[in-house]
Amino acid sequence: MSQTRSRKILLLIILLLLATPGISPHQKPSKKSSKKTTSKVSKNKQSDSLAEALKGKKVPDKIRDSLKLVNIRYYGYDSLEHKGQLIMHKALAKDAAEIFDSLFVHKFPIAKIKPMSSYGWDDDSSMVDNNTSCFNYRNAANSKRLSLHAYGRAVDINPKDNPYILKNRVSPPNAKYDAKKRGTILKDSYIYKLFKKHGWKWGGDWKSLKDYQHFEK
Numbered sequence: 001m002s003q004t005r006s007r008k009i010l011l012l013i014i015l016l017l018l019a020t021p022g023i024s025p026h027q028k029p030s031k032k033s034s035k036k037t038t039s040k041v042s043k044n045k046q047s048d049s050l051a052e053a054l055k056g057k058k059v060p061d062k063i064r065d066s067l068k069l070v071n072i073r074y075y076g077y078d079s080l081e082h083k084g085q086l087i088m089h090k091a092l093a094k095d096a097a098e099i100f101d102s103l104f105v106h107k108f109p110i111a112k113i114k115p116m117s118s119y120g121w122d123d124d125s126s127m128v129d130n131n132t133s134c135f136n137y138r139n140a141a142n143s144k145r146l147s148l149h150a151y152g153r154a155v156d157i158n159p160k161d162n163p164y165i166l167k168n169r170v171s172p173p174n175a176k177y178d179a180k181k182r183g184t185i186l187k188d189s190y191i192y193k194l195f196k197k198h199g200w201k202w203g204g205d206w207k208s209l210k211d212y213q214h215f216e217k
C-alpha cells in the first residue's frame with residue numbers, strides 16, 4: 001500500500017469517526033436514553049379553543065357563554081397517561097378537574113375523552129366508541145326537555161361499559177353492564193364515592209331507569 005493511499009484511508013476513518021453520533025462534542029444527550037416513563041401523549045387531536053371544540057353545533061349564546069373547555073389527564077385502558085378534553089359549565093370546571101385528577105391518581109381507567117364534535121354531535125356514535133363526554137346540546141333520552149348535558153352539567157363515563165338501560169332497551173346496543181370489567185361504575189366503587197363527595201348524582205341510583213354512565217350536578 002502506498003503512503004499516499006494509507007493517509008487517504010486514515011483521513012477517511014477520522015472523518016467517519018467525527019460524523020458518528022456520540023463522538024462529536026456538540027452532540028446533545030439523546031432523548032431516548034432518558035429515563036423511561038409510562039406516560040404518553042395521546043394522538044387524539046386537541047382543540048385549541050372552545051370555539052373549535054363546539055364546531056358544527058348551533059348553541060344559544062347564553063349557553064355558549066357559560067361553557068369552558070377543560071383539559072383532562074386520564075389513566076387509559078392501556079394503563080398509560082392520556083390527555084382529553086371536556087366541554088363543561090364554567091361553574092363545574094374546577095370541580096370536574098379535581099375529580100378527574102383523583103381518578104387519574106387512583107388509576108380508574110377511562111377509554112377516551114373527546115368533545116362531541118369529534119362524533120358529529122351524535123351521542124350514539126360516541127357511546128359505541130366508549131367515549132367519555134359532557135356537553136351536547138340535545139334533549140334528554142326519550143324526552144322533549146333539554147338534557148343537563150345541554151348545559152354542560154352532566155358527564156357520561158365509559159358509556160359502553162356503563163350503558164343506559166330502560167326496560168329492554170340498552171344504549172349503546174349490545175352493551176353489557178358487567179361488574180367485573182375495568183372502567184365499570186359500581187355503587188361501592190371509588191369513582192361513585194368520589195362524585196358523591198363532590199355533590200354529584202349518579203344515574204345508576206335512579207329507579208325508573210338505569211343510566212350507569214351518567215353523573216350530574
Ligand SMILES: [Zn+2]
Pocket residue numbers: 149154155156211213214215
Ligand atoms: Zn348522561
